[in-house]
Amino acid sequence: MANLKDIKLQIKSVRNTEKTTKAMKLVSNVKLKNTKEAAMRSRAYAVKINEVLGEISARVKNYVGNNSGNDEKLRIFDTTREVKVVDLLFITADKGLCGGFNINTIKKIKALIEELKAKKIKVRLRAVGKKGIEYFDFQGIELLERYIGVSSSPSSEKANEIVQAAVKDFNEGKTDEVILIHNGYLNMITQEMRVNTLVPIGEPAISEDALKTSTLEVEVESPEDEETLMLNLIQSYLSYSMYYALIDSLAAEHCSRMNAMENATNNAKERVSQLNLAYNKARQGSITTELIEIISGVESMK
Numbered sequence: 001m002a003n004l005k006d007i008k009l010q011i012k013s014v015r016n017t018e019k020t021t022k023a024m025k026l027v028s029n030v031k032l033k034n035t036k037e038a039a040m041r042s043r044a045y046a047v048k049i050n051e052v053l054g055e056i057s058a059r060v061k062n063y064v065g066n067n068s069g070n071d072e073k074l075r076i077f078d079t080t081r082e083v084k085v086v087d088l089l090f091i092t093a094d095k096g097l098c099g100g101f102n103i104n105t106i107k108k109i110k111a112l113i114e115e116l117k118a119k120k121i122k123v124r125l126r127a128v129g130k131k132g133i134e135y136f137d138f139q140g141i142e143l144l145e146r147y148i149g150v151s152s153s154p155s156s157e158k159a160n161e162i163v164q165a166a167v168k169d170f171n172e173g174k175t176d177e178v179i180l181i182h183n184g185y186l187n188m189i190t191q192e193m194r195v196n197t198l199v200p201i202g203e204p205a206i207s208e209d210a211l212k213t214s215t216l217e218v219e220v221e222s223p224e225d226e227e228t229l230m231l232n233l234i235q236s237y238l239s240y241s242m243y244y245a246l247i248d249s250l251a252a253e254h255c256s257r258m259n260a261m262e263n264a265t266n267n268a269k270e271r272v273s274q275l276n277l278a279y280n281k282a283r284q285g286s287i288t289t290e291l292i293e294i295i296s297g298v299e300s301m302k
Contacts, residue, residue: 004286007279011272018268024097025261032254039185039247046244053201053237076170076234079200083176085122087144087166088112089198091182091249092132094152098257101191102131105183108193112181124175126166128246151253154246156239163198163242164235170199180241185251189259194248198238 075081090109092102109125109132116123124144127133129151136143145165150158166178178198186192 004279004282007275007282011275011279014268014271014275018265018272021261021264021268025258025265028254028258028261032251032258035247035251035254036185039244039251042240042244042247046240049233049237049240052233076167076199077201079202081176081200083121085124085175085177086116087124087126087169087175087178089126089162089166089178089180090128090132091151091180091245092127092129092135093249093253094130094148096131097260098253099260099263101183101253101256102129102135104191104193105181106132106135108195109181112179112195126162128162151246151249154243154250156243159243159246160235160239163238167199167238180245182245182249183252183256184245184248185255188255191252191256194245196241196245198241201234201237 088109090105092105096102113123125136125141126145127136127143128147130148133143133146133148145162147158147162150162166175169175170178177200180194180196180198182194183191184194
């Protein structure tokens with residue numbers, strides 16, 4: 001039979017764990033609210049800039065057709081080129097204890113790597129987040145770029161630095177496609193794996209009537225101004241896409257950690273209940289044994 005002192009120590013240990021997981025859940029809950037608010041404020045801008053870039057992308061084919069000398073400048077919109085090298089830019093957390101948040105992202109990355117390699121496409125990895133970096137380092141897989149401390153504290157400056165490094169290689173012809181992978185926030189229970197092609201910027205489904213009735217008209221003084229405006233808009237789009245992905249990933253991380261800590265707290269409570277039952281049974285057994293010994297002693301004295 002289990003020792004009463006050992007069971008007491010187990011109960012104390014599990015209760016301390018329960019306090020820790022409960023505190024972590026509360027912290028994640030507060031952080032999730034703040035991150036969700038930031039994501040909601042950013043969403044309207046993200047949707048609008050996507051609409052603008054989508055419409056520009058839809059018009060680019062005609063522009064390129066009439067200005068064949070500018071093809072190289074507008075290669076960021078060219079989705080017809082043969083893809084030989086792909087950069088996978090992925091986001092994981094800097095910390096653990098968040099359920100399957102990190103491992104689900106890693107599984108998706110591995111699946112994409114296998115899929116691309118099957119097509120004879122070279123894959124390069126750009127990692128954001130300590131957990132993803134540690135995993136691929138352990139597996140002996142080379143990482144082209146690595147960023148720690150960004151996924152836990154996103155900033156527009158760091159997001160711009162990360163995405164511009166990838167786009168620079170694209171513009172220089174070192175890679176043909178940059179794909180962004182992250183685990184995004186869907187609701188309080190579920191996260192959604194999101195895989196988006198950053199560059200080249202594809203043409204969305206937009207009707208001819210929508211293009212004709214569009215109000216997207218900007219007056220520029222010279223072709224140089226037009227080019228500058230286009231480049232600035234593309235840079236804003238790419239930087240904000242990266243920043244929004246970091247915020248979305250952070251919200252999903254906090255949500256996953258909150259759920260994981262809630263499950264851990266419930267499991268700790270259940271374990272304490274089981275240990276209390278075992279303690280009471282052991283105590284009852286000990287009392288019964290002592291009574292039997294007393295009665296046996298009395299009987300032997302008769």
